[in-house]
Amino acid sequence: MIHDRHLFGPGPTNPYPEATLALGAPILGHLDPAFLELMDDTCAMLRQVWGTSNARTLPISATGSAGMEAAFVNTVHPGDVVVVAVNGLFGQRMCDVAARCGAEVVPVEHDWGQPVDVERVLAAHPAPAIIAAVHAETSTGVRSDIAALGAGKGDALLLVDAVTSIGGIELRADDWGVDVGYAGTQKCLGVAPGLAPFTINDRAFARRVERPQSWYLDLGLLGGYVGEASGSGGRTYHHTAPVAMVASLHAGLTRILDEGLEAVWARHEAAGRQLQDGLEEMGLELFAAEGHRLPELTTVKVPEGVDSAAVRRYLLTNHDLEIGAGAGSFAASVWRIGLMGPNARPDRVLLVLAALRDALGRV
Amino acid sequence: MIHDRHLFGPGPTNPYPEATLALGAPILGHLDPAFLELMDDTCAMLRQVWGTSNARTLPISATGSAGMEAAFVNTVHPGDVVVVAVNGLFGQRMCDVAARCGAEVVPVEHDWGQPVDVERVLAAHPAPAIIAAVHAETSTGVRSDIAALGAGKGDALLLVDAVTSIGGIELRADDWGVDVGYAGTQKCLGVAPGLAPFTINDRAFARRVERPQSWYLDLGLLGGYVGEASGSGGRTYHHTAPVAMVASLHAGLTRILDEGLEAVWARHEAAGRQLQDGLEEMGLELFAAEGHRLPELTTVKVPEGVDSAAVRRYLLTNHDLEIGAGAGSFAASVWRIGLMGPNARPDRVLLVLAALRDALGRV
Numbered sequence: 001m002i003h004d005r006h007l008f009g010p011g012p013t014n015p016y017p018e019a020t021l022a023l024g025a026p027i028l029g030h031l032d033p034a035f036l037e038l039m040d041d042t043c044a045m046l047r048q049v050w051g052t053s054n055a056r057t058l059p060i061s062a063t064g065s066a067g068m069e070a071a072f073v074n075t076v077h078p079g080d081v082v083v084v085a086v087n088g089l090f091g092q093r094m095c096d097v098a099a100r101c102g103a104e105v106v107p108v109e110h111d112w113g114q115p116v117d118v119e120r121v122l123a124a125h126p127a128p129a130i131i132a133a134v135h136a137e138t139s140t141g142v143r144s145d146i147a148a149l150g151a152g153k154g155d156a157l158l159l160v161d162a163v164t165s166i167g168g169i170e171l172r173a174d175d176w177g178v179d180v181g182y183a184g185t186q187k188c189l190g191v192a193p194g195l196a197p198f199t200i201n202d203r204a205f206a207r208r209v210e211r212p213q214s215w216y217l218d219l220g221l222l223g224g225y226v227g228e229a230s231g232s233g234g235r236t237y238h239h240t241a242p243v244a245m246v247a248s249l250h251a252g253l254t255r256i257l258d259e260g261l262e263a264v265w266a267r268h269e270a271a272g273r274q275l276q277d278g279l280e281e282m283g284l285e286l287f288a289a290e291g292h293r294l295p296e297l298t299t300v301k302v303p304e305g306v307d308s309a310a311v312r313r314y315l316l317t318n319h320d321l322e323i324g325a326g327a328g329s330f331a332a333s334v335w336r337i338g339l340m341g342p343n344a345r346p347d348r349v350l351l352v353l354a355a356l357r358d359a360l361g362r363v
Numbered sequence: 364m365i366h367d368r369h370l371f372g373p374g375p376t377n378p379y380p381e382a383t384l385a386l387g388a389p390i391l392g393h394l395d396p397a398f399l400e401l402m403d404d405t406c407a408m409l410r411q412v413w414g415t416s417n418a419r420t421l422p423i424s425a426t427g428s429a430g431m432e433a434a435f436v437n438t439v440h441p442g443d444v445v446v447v448a449v450n451g452l453f454g455q456r457m458c459d460v461a462a463r464c465g466a467e468v469v470p471v472e473h474d475w476g477q478p479v480d481v482e483r484v485l486a487a488h489p490a491p492a493i494i495a496a497v498h499a500e501t502s503t504g505v506r507s508d509i510a511a512l513g514a515g516k517g518d519a520l521l522l523v524d525a526v527t528s529i530g531g532i533e534l535r536a537d538d539w540g541v542d543v544g545y546a547g548t549q550k551c552l553g554v555a556p557g558l559a560p561f562t563i564n565d566r567a568f569a570r571r572v573e574r575p576q577s578w579y580l581d582l583g584l585l586g587g588y589v590g591e592a593s594g595s596g597g598r599t600y601h602h603t604a605p606v607a608m609v610a611s612l613h614a615g616l617t618r619i620l621d622e623g624l625e626a627v628w629a630r631h632e633a634a635g636r637q638l639q640d641g642l643e644e645m646g647l648e649l650f651a652a653e654g655h656r657l658p659e660l661t662t663v664k665v666p667e668g669v670d671s672a673a674v675r676r677y678l679l680t681n682h683d684l685e686i687g688a689g690a691g692s693f694a695a696s697v698w699r700i701g702l703m704g705p706n707a708r709p710d711r712v713l714l715v716l717a718a719l720r721d722a723l724g725r726v
Contacts, residue, residue: 002388002389003389003391003395003397004389005389005390005391005392005395007390007392009392009394011603012390012392012393012603012606014389014390015390020387020389021387023386023387023607024383024384024386024387024388025365025387026365026366026367026368026377026383027368027370027375027377027378027555028366028368029368029370029372029375029685030375030556031372032366032368032679032685033679034366061425061426061429061557062424062425062426062429062579063424063425063602063603063604063605064602064603065578065579065601065602065603066424066425066429066579066602068578069577069578069579093578096578097578100574100575100576100577100578101576184603186603192390192605192606192607192608193393193603193604193605193606193607194424194557194605194607194608211463212463213463213464213576213577214432214436214463214576214577215428215431215432215456215459215460215463216425216428216429216431216432238428239426239427239428239429240374240375240426240427240428240547240549240556241426241556242426242555242556242557242608243375243555243556244386244555244556244557244608245555245557245605245607245608248607316395316396322392322395
């Protein structure tokens, strides 16, 4: 039985139709000249959505979480001080991953729902090797100011999680001073989960770990796999590329760039505003700090006395509609509603508001 | 432009049609009860193709090479002696990956094209922590005797690469004493590349590294992600499962088990024999040692004076047909011809033989 769900949780979202069609198309061999061209095009389009000219921009062959691991495993030398801005689950995870790479982690804790306090993060250590932060916290629906971190980073590398921001809100890796970034395909890029769009600049690459503890995520080896930059010549076999997923990402990116990246951002902005206004009109209270709310992922407090899980179950059972529970200690007290990629549209907003109103009247 | 290729290289192969259709179907959220059930079913079917009852059998969310990394990163403690049977490229890679995990690697070198010399491997060290070998060497087309390694392993863990054997030839992990195994989806399982079917038994799990250097591949965390064994209760969020790829693997496995695993092995055996007989009738010489040839992946020597790459280019351009170059130092002197999954059929054998005959007459 095939379920036809509305995926309004924190990800995965429903893919763009072009991305779905590409997934079901005949596949190519991973060394086929036609595939190498498709990979080059994909990397070129990824540069556009990252806002970077980094030659080393590629889709890593695993999900976004492996992108996080690739970022740390290639840049953390044993004993390096890594300052991590922790304002949600993914900041916490960064601390775990960095520590496994031998970092001396300096976490800077924030209340969940708040953006990163840039001054406090920059003052946390006099000379960190790396400063790491999450641009759009999937656990709380909060946007942080990456440009301000970049402006104040000094000699440190700035390492940024853009999993929930890429393809949804403004992201300008080069202008903002991002040295290393990773993302996922299953949020605003509107592609199924399975790849981690990744970028690293020359400055960070020059400081990289020569032989990282991960062979699979070793950027020194992966450079040859994607031909480093388009047109730079020979490929070396590293691993078998997940060709169907890459073709699907290519189709999703083509769709986004055809529409225009700034138009896509505006569409997410409008949908998020419409949803957040609608929720407040229903008397619900938003969770994320005002002025720092993500349009693509809205967090809303579960009203007193309402069974959070029962509402989600009702929506799934009666309307084939998924919204997310809260993360961590907010599992039962917050809902997360995503409007990502093809779901950032006014009709989808009407639907989710109507369905939630229905559920609250019945559960 | 969509290319419609015959994928007769060393992998990926053309997927089973059921696997392709599942890739293009609507996706589910990774915590949707319907997806968790699909994941449980997938793990149960993976146990069948592995020939294991291991509770910890799951599709790792990356390609087969990440399966190799997961195997070593979870089992190698710093300074552990790891004996690696090296009879091709993937044995070499095991040495690199194990060394990055802190192993004292004892490689046992073989001529390429030869199977693993079990006695030499077992005698290489008096008390290794791990003995590692490749069941079906993708670089040479050779099958090795895993059961004999298992019978003689003593207290060591036996770690096996089954990337090119699973779903194509006899594989009985439990009967053969395999403690840790990893595979890929894009060979005889007939699914696009992107997942690494993985299995580990209780004995190996009890000796595992408590906090491996990889967070993404940490089996202690991944246990909760797949619910450890069907019906064991609660899931913990680890990473977003590549839901489309898992659905496709589910469809491929269903197809294989509907046909019957032994019937599928027999189909691969017959196709390989037909191909190898046909190549010899054409006057070509096979590369892999007689008596140890894989049916699903045939290696054949490029005739003297023939431009190996020109033949492959001709086949791709004129017949949309891919065969593989040789690996390593045999790149120009050997071809690799795969008949995997849906391509293990007599009509496909006729086609590849006819196309190769055509190419040899023209290039």
